[in-house]
Amino acid sequence: MSNPRAFSARDRHAEGRKLVRRLDSGKAGSGKIGLSARGRPYFLDGHGDFSISHSRRLVGAAYFRGKVSSPAERGKIGFDVEYIHPKKSRQALADRFFAPEEGEYISAGASEEEKLLRFYRLWVLKESFLKLQGLSVLDLPGLPSFSEAGNLKNKIAGIHFGCFEIRLSSKERYLAAYSLALED
Helix, strand or coil: CECCCCCCHHHHHHHHHHHHHHHHCCCCCCCCEEECCCCCEEECCCCEEEEEEEECCEEEEEEEECCCEHHHCECEEEEEEEECCCCCCCHHHHHHHCCHHHHHHHHCCCCHHHHHHHHHHHHHHHHHHHHHHCCCHHHHHHCCCCEECCEECCEECCEEEEEEEEECCCCCEEEEEEEEECCC
16 A cells, blocks of 8 residues: 555556556566556566555555466456545445445444445445456446345455455545455
8 A cells, every 4th residue: 555645646546556566576477567458457478467546645556466367357356445435425326336235234334434334345345346357337236246144245256355444544544445356
């Protein structure tokens, strides 16, 4: 993770690429990056995979070292980070993009704070899943549900995922998630 002083989108993108180069330094492979037809970046020689995300002033990257087999989508990683807006309602987004059982998962939160965190957990998990597959936010409604029996799942169709919180200060909090498709 990085906390760049510059805040422009171009600067955050460049900072993300620097993080990937730092994570990849000294590893086998050329380190050259290409873009898929859908705009997903990847290492041209397939020696690993990475995903970059940024929100506000936080930039993060996830890196997977190992052979990537493109057609099977194995050995790939997706990553997302989002600033937690403490007073911004997300109900309209949840109603539009989340499955009914995910809405129930959010509503089951014991407090407004817990409901907010449940929303962001689902959002970053879904975004990381999209990034792993090279999809966009417009594809959110077609994703499988990440909630079952009131709990978050940790695996869907062979893809493992997890979520964690990042606090830069008591007032600046983020949630981040990764999705990892391991080789069979």
